[in-house]
Amino acid sequence: MKLPKTYGYLKKDLDFIEAALHQTIQAEHPVLRSASTELLDAGGKRIRPVFVLLAARLGDFDLEKVKKVAVSLELIHMATLVHDDVIDEAELRRGKPTTMKLYGNRVAMYTGDYILARALEEITTLKDSDVHHILAKTIVEVCVGEIEQFKDKFNWDQNLRSYLRRIKRKTALLIATSCQLGAVAAGLTKAEAKKLYKYGYYIGMSYQIIDDILDFTSSAKELGKPAGNDLLQGNITLPVLYAIQNQSFRTHLEKLFKHPESVSGIEMNKIINTLQDTGSIEMSYSLSNQYLQKALRTLDELPNRRAKRTLQDIARYIGKRRS
Amino acid sequence: MITSGMDIQYLIKQIEDKINHQYIEQIVGKPHIDESKLVILANLVGRHPSLSEIEKEKLVITAMLVQIALDTHEQVPTWFKPDISNKEQERNHLRVLAGDYYSGLYYLMLSEIDAFDLIRTLASAIKEINEYKMKLYYLDYNFNGEYIDIVKKIEALLIYYVADYVNDSSLNELVGEWLIINRLYNEKQNIEDHKESTLLNKWLHNNSNYTSFISHANSIIQTKTDTLNELLDVLPQQYGSLKNYLNVKLNKENQSKASIVEEG
Numbered sequence: 001m002k003l004p005k006t007y008g009y010l011k012k013d014l015d016f017i018e019a020a021l022h023q024t025i026q027a028e029h030p031v032l033r034s035a036s037t038e039l040l041d042a043g044g045k046r047i048r049p050v051f052v053l054l055a056a057r058l059g060d061f062d063l064e065k066v067k068k069v070a071v072s073l074e075l076i077h078m079a080t081l082v083h084d085d086v087i088d089e090a091e092l093r094r095g096k097p098t099t100m101k102l103y104g105n106r107v108a109m110y111t112g113d114y115i116l117a118r119a120l121e122e123i124t125t126l127k128d129s130d131v132h133h134i135l136a137k138t139i140v141e142v143c144v145g146e147i148e149q150f151k152d153k154f155n156w157d158q159n160l161r162s163y164l165r166r167i168k169r170k171t172a173l174l175i176a177t178s179c180q181l182g183a184v185a186a187g188l189t190k191a192e193a194k195k196l197y198k199y200g201y202y203i204g205m206s207y208q209i210i211d212d213i214l215d216f217t218s219s220a221k222e223l224g225k226p227a228g229n230d231l232l233q234g235n236i237t238l239p240v241l242y243a244i245q246n247q248s249f250r251t252h253l254e255k256l257f258k259h260p261e262s263v264s265g266i267e268m269n270k271i272i273n274t275l276q277d278t279g280s281i282e283m284s285y286s287l288s289n290q291y292l293q294k295a296l297r298t299l300d301e302l303p304n305r306r307a308k309r310t311l312q313d314i315a316r317y318i319g320k321r322r323s
Numbered sequence: 324m325i326t327s328g329m330d331i332q333y334l335i336k337q338i339e340d341k342i343n344h345q346y347i348e349q350i351v352g353k354p355h356i357d358e359s360k361l362v363i364l365a366n367l368v369g370r371h372p373s374l375s376e377i378e379k380e381k382l383v384i385t386a387m388l389v390q391i392a393l394d395t396h397e398q399v400p401t402w403f404k405p406d407i408s409n410k411e412q413e414r415n416h417l418r419v420l421a422g423d424y425y426s427g428l429y430y431l432m433l434s435e436i437d438a439f440d441l442i443r444t445l446a447s448a449i450k451e452i453n454e455y456k457m458k459l460y461y462l463d464y465n466f467n468g469e470y471i472d473i474v475k476k477i478e479a480l481l482i483y484y485v486a487d488y489v490n491d492s493s494l495n496e497l498v499g500e501w502l503i504i505n506r507l508y509n510e511k512q513n514i515e516d517h518k519e520s521t522l523l524n525k526w527l528h529n530n531s532n533y534t535s536f537i538s539h540a541n542s543i544i545q546t547k548t549d550t551l552n553e554l555l556d557v558l559p560q561q562y563g564s565l566k567n568y569l570n571v572k573l574n575k576e577n578q579s580k581a582s583i584v585e586e587g
Contacts, residue, residue, distance in 0.1 A: 029457040083423060087416045089403060105403065106460055109396045109419065113426070114453040120430060120446035124439045132442070136427070136434035143424040150420060151346055 003045065003321075006313040009306070010053050013063060017049045017070045024071055024118050035099045035111040039078055042096050047207075048073045050314075051175060052182035055196045057307035059186030068126055069181045075119035076139060077174060080146070083112040087150070088233055130184050138177040145169020153234030156244060156254055163241055164205070167212075172204025195298050202295035203315060209288040210321050212237035213281055216272050228268040232260055238287065242280035249274060292319045329365040329379065331358070337380070338387050341428060347421045351414055354391045354425070359505055359572070361387055363482055363498055366565040371489045381436060386485050388429040389445050393452060393481075395422035441488060448484035452477055471503060471543060478502035494562070497554040501569055504547045507540045508576055548573060 007014075025036035049070035056066045084090070085098040086108045092098065100108040123135060149166050152158050179200030183193035214222075215230045216239055230237050234257070236244075244250035253271070256263055275281075295315045302308050338356055364383045371379065399418050407415075426449075433442045459473045479499045486492050514533050551569070558566050 027457075028454050029461075031461060032454065032457045080423070083419050086399065087419050104401055105399050106401045107457070109399050109422075110453045110456050110460070112423075113393070113396060114450055116423075116426065117446045117449035117453065121443055121450065124443035124446065127439050129434075129437050132430075132434035132437070132439065136431040140424070140427040140431050143420060143427045146420050147344070147346060147417070147424065150417060 003314070003317050006317055007050055007054065007310050010050065013053050013066075014046060014049060016063065017053075017067055017074075018046070020067050020071050021074060024075065024122055025115060027114060031103065031107060032111060032114055035082075035103055035107055036115055038096075038102070039082060039099060039111070039115075042094050044078075044094070046074060048077055048174060048178040051178040051200055051203075052185070054307045054311055054314075055179040055182030055188075055193075055200075056186035058192070058196070058303050058305055059183060059188040061186055065126065065185045066182060068122055069131065069185050070178075072119040072123035072135070073174065073178050073181070075115050075122070076135075076142075079112045079116040079119065080142065082108050082115065084146070086112075126185075128184065131181055134177055134180060134184070138173050141169050141173055145173070149235065152236065154257055154260070155236065156250065158236055158241070160238075160241060163236070163238055167205060167208040168201070171208040171211075172201045175204035175207070176200035192302060195302060199295050199298045199311060199315075202291045202298065203318060206288040206291035206295065206315075207318050209238055209284055209291070210318065213239055213284050213288070214321075215239075216275055217281060226265070226268070228272055231257075231271070232263060232268070234260065238284045239275060239280040242283045243275045243278040246278050249278065289319055292316075329369040329383065331362060331365060334361060334365065334380070334383055334387075337384055338391075341384065341388065341432070342391060342425055344421075344424065347417060347424070350417050351395075351421055354395055354421070356387065357390055357394070359501065360390055360482065362565065362568050363494065363501075364485060366562055367482065367486055367491060367494055368489055370561060371491070374489070378436070378438070381432060381438065382441060382485065382488075385429040385432050385441070386445060386481060388425050388432070389449060390481055392422045392425035392429070393449070395425060444484050444488045445481075448481045451484075452480050455480070474506060475499050475503040478506050493559070494565075497551065497558065497569075500547050500551040500554065504544050504551065505572075507544050511537055511540055 021040055022037065025033070025040060027033040027036060052066055052070040052073060056062075056069075081093065082099050085093060085100045086105050089100070090098050091101040098108070099111050103111075123131065126132075145166055145168070148162075149170060152162065152166065176197045177200070180193050180197035183196045188196070212230065215237065216228060219227060226232070231240060240253075244253060252274075256267065256271070292315050296312060299308055299311055299315075335356055335358075338361075339353070342354060361383070364386055368374065368379045368382050374382065395418055399415055399422075403412065403415065429445060430442060433445075455473050455476045459470070459477065462470060462473065479495075479502045482498050482502075483492075483495055486495055486498075514537065551573070555566050555569060
């Protein structure tokens with residue numbers, strides 16, 4: 001079963017949010033409008049709006065209010081993506097040319113800044129202290145995480161703890177915040193909102209670990225970018241961290257990535273094969289699974305509604321994701 | 324320096340403390356704090372009767388954080404050149420994240436005092452500034468009135484939005500004139516120092532005609548300075564410190580121009 005099937009009954013709400021996303025980024029300048037729209041049309045799973053909707057359905061659901069939270073969170077995510085592509089000098093995202101590739105860095109910078117500004121304009125129509133305290137802290141933490149990731153590029157001495165802290169800021173925080181803000185927007189208690197935050201955090205951790213695994217186990221076609229791309233960019237992810245416990249593999253990688261620009265596709269394939277032989281992929285799946293179990297346990301005390309069952313299904317689906 | 328009850332050096336220190344990030348400073352360096360804009364904002368906000376001292380301070384600091392974020396992103400090159408050093412490339416990449424970080428700090432700071440309307444005001448300013456930046460980027464350069472008008476808007480819009488927020492647009496015309504003069508001074512200086520001009524990059528690349536730009540810029544500066552002086556003459560007394568500040572800046576630029584003429 002594909003992930004969207006687990007929340008198929010949200011389609012009407014998701015279409016409503018999708019339309020709102022389009023409406024929100026209708027810039028006056030035609031290129032700014034095109035760049036923003038192309039980014040949106042490139043797809044993506046809209047996983048953040050899904051979590052906002054599901055968390056909100058555990059309380060007093062008000063689609064208008066929830067829409068503002070969901071749209072803002074997705075726009076914030078989009079703004080970070082367009083800027084990330086400048087940093088990575090990425091030519092493709094989800095198999096399509098990036099804003100940077102199509103229009104250059106300057107337009108990509110303006111597009112990201114514009115989208116973030118639209119997200120803040122949208123969310124400030126809600127005069128809710130909790131929403132803004134949570135979201136502002138999350139945005140700054142995400143930025144700090146991005147800076148940490150940048151700082152740690154090709155740092156072979158980092159440990160599991162620093163990797164987990166990094167993926168928390170990079171991915172888990174925004175998903176956790178999506179769940180929490182959905183709960184806040186629907187008037188759930190602070191304790192319930194905190195539980196949903198934790199669920200989102202554990203799911204986000206698991207999701208990112210699997211994403212990091214797929215970078216080594218999926219084909220370039222499935223990924224929409226070259227296999228092993230994270231490593232080429234200098235990001236030491238969990239499968240690599242486990243694999244470099246093998247000293248000779250570590251020495252080989254350190255030597256090879258002194259000049260990452262000259263690592264060929266054939267060499268990368270060899271690295272991927274060796275990495276898979278170390279058992280690091282299975283170890284990574286095991287850690288991801290531990291997070292998923294925690295996510296499922298966190299849901300236990302929440303109201304027994306359809307949305308809760310969907311959150312459980314999503315957790316199980318993520319655990320089985322292999323492409 | 325005391326301006327309208329707001330101490331500029333104190334505000335600079337507050338901004339520096341806020342944006343302090345060891346790694347960014349190590350790689351990118353300390354961001355430039357635009358003193359002119361800070362002084363204008365302090366004057367604009369400093370005498371506002373319905374804002375508390377804390378609110379005034381936060382308003383000025385967050386508006387400056389937004390300016391710093393925008394300026395930092397403006398330093399990301401139009402295209403990455405293949406022949407630059409790894410260090411330079413690292414600096415360019417980190418500028419992207421640094422700008423995002425400063426931008427996040429403005430939201431965080433204002434969310435702490437529940438200043439939702441101000442968050443929205445500054446976000447609207449960022450949105451419109453980026454619309455104008457796009458316009459400028461795709462405009463065929465001929466250094467005409469439209470070009471200068473767009474540059475003026477990019478420079479002044481943040482302050483116009485703050486002015487609108489505090490319901491006082493009395494400084495807008497003067498602010499626009501000064502900021503375009505100041506920008507042209509800075510661009511001239513950048514060209515004279517053989518640095519890249521972010522504003523005129525495309526045009527200079529096409530024409531390599533620095534002398535022509537400088538003479539054109541001088542003539543615009545002269546016209547704008549005349550207008551600015553007229554506006555300063557009728558500026559209400561409550562803005563005395565701003566008047567002094569701008570007069571000092573204008574005299575300094577005039578003296579520097581005179582010394583260049585004398586040196587030949």
